[in-house]
Amino acid sequence: MKFIKRLLLTGIKKSPWLLHFDCGSCNGCDIETLAVLTPVYDAERFGVINVGNPKHADIFLVTGTVNRKNQEILNNLYLQIPEPKVILAVGTCALSGGIFAEAPNVIGGVDKIIPVDIYIPGCPPKPEAILEGVLKSVELLEDKVKNGKI
Amino acid sequence: MPKTIIPFGPQHPVLPEPLHFSLTVEDEIVQEAIPGFGYVHRGLEKLCEIKDIHKMIQVVERVCGICSKIHALCYCEGIEQMMGVEVPPRAKYLRTIWSELHRMHSHLLWLGLFADSFGFESLFYHFWRIREKILDINEKTAGNRIIVSVNILGGVKRDLSTEDQKWILAELKEIENKLEEVKDTLFKDYTISKRTKGKGILSAEEALYLGAVGPVLRASGVAQDCRQLQYAAFSELDFEPVIAQEGDSFARMQVRYFELFQSIDLIRQALSKIPEGPISVKVKGYPEGENVFRVEQPRGEVFYYFKANGSKFLDRLRIRTPTFANVPALAKMLTGIELADVPVVILSIDPCISCTER
Amino acid sequence: MPMFLKLFLFLLSPFAIGVILGIDRKLTAYLQSRIGPPIFQPFYDLFKLLGKESKTSDYWLSFCAYVYLCGAITCAFLFFLQADLLLIFFVQAVGSIFLVLGAFSVSSPFSQIGGQRELFQIIAYEPLLIAVIVGIYLVTGSFEISSIYKLNYPLLAKLPLLFLILTFALTIKLRKSPFDISASHHAHQEIVRGVFTEYSGSYLAIVELAHWFELVFILGLISLFWANSFFMSTILVFLTYFLEIIVDNITSRLTWRFMLKNAWSVGIILALINLIWLYKG
Amino acid sequence: MEYKFPPFLTTVLTNLLKRKSTRPYPYQKRAPYPEVRGILKNQVEKCIFCGSCSLKCPANCIEINKQEGTWQYKPYLCILCGNCEAACPVKCLTHTTDFPLPCLEKKEILLKGTPPKRKQDKK
């Protein structure tokens, strides 16, 4: 039993699959997120795959501000990700709305709608920062498993 | 006849941005495509009422992260025109160089995503590897990889030293070589031709009628390029719009690919002609009146309308972006194609939704 | 081969497939000029998926996933027992069909379109595989695998075109470009993940595991083409697999119409030519 | 239109043999370019709390209290545009070359210094 638990733990540590949702960002953070997955930064070294399907994801990476139309979608996607999951807010907009915080159709950061585990500041954050965030989220995932949250 | 309705987007792996298409499909042939927008709308035009004209530069830079520099350029030139500010020539050249770098970065990014849309993963990676070089140039010369924030009213913030110029030329040479390497792949690979030729055909008349702009228009054989309006330093540089005749996805790829070489050439010309001098002038006072300014973005013509009242806030700022102009053409192109070609055709106009919805 | 050895090999086979898939990912990464995941990455993925919560959007999904697994295990097991090839092939069909049924049971259009496409893939490769099996029969005079091991020359010498066809089928089965049509390994596809879209958590793990067992059969079929030397058959399998990876990386994804047309014209004609050689030769 | 047999083959094979283009980030960190705008640092002892950075900031992420001498900065609002750095009359604001690291909660930075005495106060 303990052995199996350890296997599962290794699995969760080494294979974080990522769902990226562009929630109204200016594309800056999106292309940096994509860049993380391309050869120069190659997040697949850590087992990261961009799955594009909430049902397969472990890490929910959100970029951009939340507006009135996409808040529901953000929430839906969040609900569709199976436990254990970690939510990453990438970029200033996702953290707080950034420069758009006062814009008429902007509600604010991602954490107004769903609980965020890790914040990655920057406008846009460098790929290295996103990679750091992913590595940090792996630790969080491991903690969640250890605390029996599955 | 039984039909299938596919909610294509807002979150969908092939779409880099939230955009919705309600596709009605019959045997995987698209019968109808209803676009749905509004997932990225922030209302940033309204921000001009609370952020002064200097701060608005940072806002318009974030209309779209991919062509941020060119948005800022358009904004600055428009305001400067209203205020009658004469920008120093060196600043004009620097603006040109950075904007062409942005165009290259955008086209490379697009070529990658386009390769990805027909499932050519390694080609996608190849283009993004080339693109990293341009981002390095951006980072080294301007301090940030994507949103460079170099423009200010009356000039630019940063200067290019001679070493930097040499380095840029060396990097460009390397990029050119790497691009030459994939030329055969793009134009002579059987599978790529199979997936792009004849997909999403737009004739020149249709393109003009539907108001398409940029590479979409040029790929249909209409030689129209807003850089011919001679803003920034383009009046002193020598170039011809790149065009193709077929008007399909393949032709759009062709146009964008050759525009990369055009941009390299323009940067080289600019670097060879760049004059010495100051890089900015001090701007005092505030604009008044109305103005319209158009520049060529990687995706086509962007259109800025300003209305100012002499205070530090603008009355109205209106941005019409190229993707907005290309969406009618896209909706037309989407009908009658296979579902597998939907991503190819959507990407062939290089949609930038955050531009479109602002 | 003694029975216990066969059993041992059978139990070992999924691990071998896991490692092969790991090497596949590493090699693909190298071809794309990146470092790529560790070799044991497929195992990590599998363990992780097993530990995850499974979201069920239809209860039949779980039923179908497990039938798929059972079918695939039976198929691999029969292969190691050196049973009738045609029978193994039909048993393999059980798994594939139930995978599709699972995808069909959910009302998500992505999964259903994936299912439809998977069915078209099945009708593209099934006749080809049957042709290969018939070719083997014409050479050995029997459908049993054991008879192939009695030959003193490689099957490849007699069935070169059918081997080509087999690699075609392998591309479809491995879900590799240009035929990663119903579900692709990398994320960016118009139908999300096709048949796998709604399988999540442990169901996805089960489906993945079943796919490994299916690969045992397909790669085993390739190894049969040089059955008289263990060394050469291993080389053949790895070489073929390497070629598949290369092809995966230098082609774009094609459409199912193209696949169907070519499988049914070029594939069948090639098969016919090779079979006529055998018949008259 | 003629086709060439897989033209991408050579690229792929050279990729296999050549050095990989991946930057092995957490293990080897590339030295940042000197011009990079990273974390915003304030040498608060130099700061005169004039408020021009706060005024120029497009995202309103800096708040200054002249009386108490506090410089409050919200990193989660900052868009790293560099306007404040350019506006600072005493050059106490600098962007370091390190990028901001991910964090588990949004924290504000509050720096306290001694505001320069005003002329009236001196009198």
Next chain:
Amino acid sequence: MDIYILTLLSIPLLAALLVYIVPFSKAKYIPILALITTSIISIKIFNLNNFDSQLNLKFNYSHLITVLDFILLLFFIKKGWENKDKPILFFNISSLLLLLFLELKIDNSPNFLINIDNISQIMLLFVNIISLFIFIHAIPYMQKHREHFSLKTTSNNNFFCILLLFVAGMNGLIITNHLLHFYFFFEITTLCSYLLIGHDRTQEAVANSLLALRLNSLGGLFFLIGSTGLYFIFPSVDILKIVQKAPVNSLFLLFLAYICLAGMVKSAQLPFQKWLLGAMVAPTPTSALLHSSTMVKAGIYLLLRFSPLFANTFFSTTLALCGGFTFLATALLAIGQDNAKKVLAYSTISNLGLIIACIGINTPASITAALILTFFHAFNKALLFLCIGTIEQKIASRNLEDMRNLYTLMPLTAIITVFGAIAMILPPFGMLLGKWMAIESSAQNILLVLMLALGSAVTVLYWARWAGLFMGYKLREKIKLESQSLLTRIPLLILLLAVFLLPAYSPWLYQEKIYPFILTYSHIWKNNLYLLLGGSFQNSFGSFPLFPLFSLAILGFFIAHYFLLKAKRKPLEIPYFSGLSIDKSSFGYVNPLGQRVIPKTSNYYLLQVIENSKLALWIDRLSLIFILLFLGGGLR
């Protein structure tokens, strides 16, 4: 034995008479009682091992049959006259003349009028038993059918009467040894199918019934041409004698080809398939009866009877190709159908093509395959037809797309249908066992094996699609078992059991019935007989471990079922709709126009390809070429 035979023929006839006279509400159970009797008798006959297989009844009914035969033909001519249908008139008048000529010519009669061998035993068994279940199912069905269509002109008495006549005709056809009696029973099935198809008296029904009559009269004419020719070469009407003793020369083969052609018309092979498709307008019990056990199997039975005669001839090979082509072409056509009954019809034609291909290959293995396919196909198809009948009455549509997620509406029927479809294509069920034998035994014929391979793949496509259609849960709602009449449910359940469990019985079926049958002609069918070793079929080039597979399948089923139950403990989640706003009450979403959309996917029918008239034309032309090839197959 005599008494058995007598009851087999007379009980259905008597019951038919009774049903015709007595009001239906009172005579409801008479057909069932009659068929229970015949079923019991057929089981008894089936269980006999050593018995006097050739016998005569106490009285000679040959003359009676001759008279009836003429009446029948005159009736057809009358119908042809009434409807101004020239082909019917032409075919039947020619038949009449030929028959007259033949009757005058024939001077001998067989030593035995009745011959019951192993295949007749098998046929009798499934014809009677399946008919019984179809009848049980038909009672509630026909009541509803009458109410539903508010038919005034027809009565259910009529319907059941004809059905019973049909069964009697089938029984007669199976046991008779007289070539002309065979023809009579053959025509009886034609008559019954004509009446049954036209039962509803709608315009479409009448047109289709005439079509059926036209084509089947052509079949009858072929039969008469064939038997006249045969009689001139080998003057006997004793089927057994012809098969065992007749000299096989090319002219003989030509006339044999005509007889086979008659069988192919009856089995609705290409290019004569149209009547069976038209027969779909009839009430579902008719379709079930026509498709599963009676009408179409009569053709197969005819071919099987004569198959030893043409073993190892070119004629046989062309027959196989003909069947193989039908298998492939109709499977392709089935893809383009969204009408459930049409899919079933094409599937029937396709499977009959496979059986004929097996008969054409004409080796012990392939004859085994043909018999096994015939046997299991009968049960499987009956089940599927009854399912569709039940579903059709509930949802008032035959369209497959309307049956999407049927599980939520009628779980039991949906599950039964799904399992029926799965049993058509997957091991270890009977149909696949047959297909496996067919492909293995055809492996020598490259063209044929490729056709079978392609056809088998396409078959998988449309059945899998069919099966996939029915499943689907409702969100946050319990699925209740549908209420239906016991008379509807019992046949479904029993046939389901038969489809699932009978394959396990197939080794015995083979050992007891098929193996001895093949041994009777051991001079023709020599090599590669299947042997049974530990519950697995084996011959020199292949083996099918039926029992191990069966146990594995059961194990797999229970494992999967366990996990299904486990999964059911958790609530259902909403599928992936690209993150769109979710409708909380059902699997749906709100689209950008603000409309509620319940996602509706549909199958691909490839209409541009399949419905293309060019394709249909080419299929018809090709099949004609095959027919010509096969007619000339005897000439060397």
